Amino acid sequence: MPTPLVVSDVAKSFTMHLRDGIRLPVVAGVSFSIRAGECAVLGGPSGAGKSSILKMLYGNYAVDEGQIIVQHENGLIDLASASPRTVLAVRRQTIGYVSQFLRTVPRVSAFDVVAEPLVERGEEREAAREKARTLLTQLNLPERLWALPPATFSGGEQQRVNIARGFITGHPILLLDEPTASLDARNRDVVVELIAAKKAAGVALLGIFHDQDVREAVADRVIDVTAFTAGRIAA
């Protein structure tokens, strides 16, 4: 089976146009791959570039150099040079992303926020709702909240809706940006179980977890981002 995600020699710097075009190098020589069924974790201190790497892999940040090879639709594509249309197709089918915060949509119930990604991918509404029900129950979101738009939910409640929405699809690659940041211990354990289930299903996962217990519970491997920031730190 081909490796779902291979990152080779990726570099990224930011140009501050309002500051005389100063260039801020962030990472260089980023190289790693993620196999199906493993969960790798990006490690390193604050500011090392963990989020920037995750954002490049989701196509949110442009890549200056290098390749991000993704197994997509029985072929390989380089996300680093892909067109915006291809990036959107990869997001729809191949790479899922669970951010720290839920982007709430006015007037849409928590239940439909969770079921929507499956409906958009052509799954029948009732089947999508059944999966949403299972996930929201697993994540201990009180049933009285399901019919309400999540805008007024607490941080932890919103994060659980976001996790359910991110985990409901069958994307073969899943990026996790601190999905447990606002959760209590019980729900952190649920997320650890959900990640284990994704691994068992052959999903390739890459995440950032500041919570050490969660990191130790889910990580098959830690990718030390400081290895890619040496130039910046020495400068």
Ligand SMILES: Nc1ncnc2c1ncn2[C@@H]1O[C@H](COP(=O)(O)OP(=O)(O)OP(=O)(O)O)[C@@H](O)[C@H]1O
């Ligand atoms: N959009 C941006 N414009 C300019 N600089 C940025 C931008 N995004 C990130 N940076 C800079 O890139 C560096 C890496 O930031 P990044 O958020 O990737 O680090 P991190 O390892 O995820 O940190 P943390 O653990 O604190 O979230 C930082 O110095 C940050 O200021």
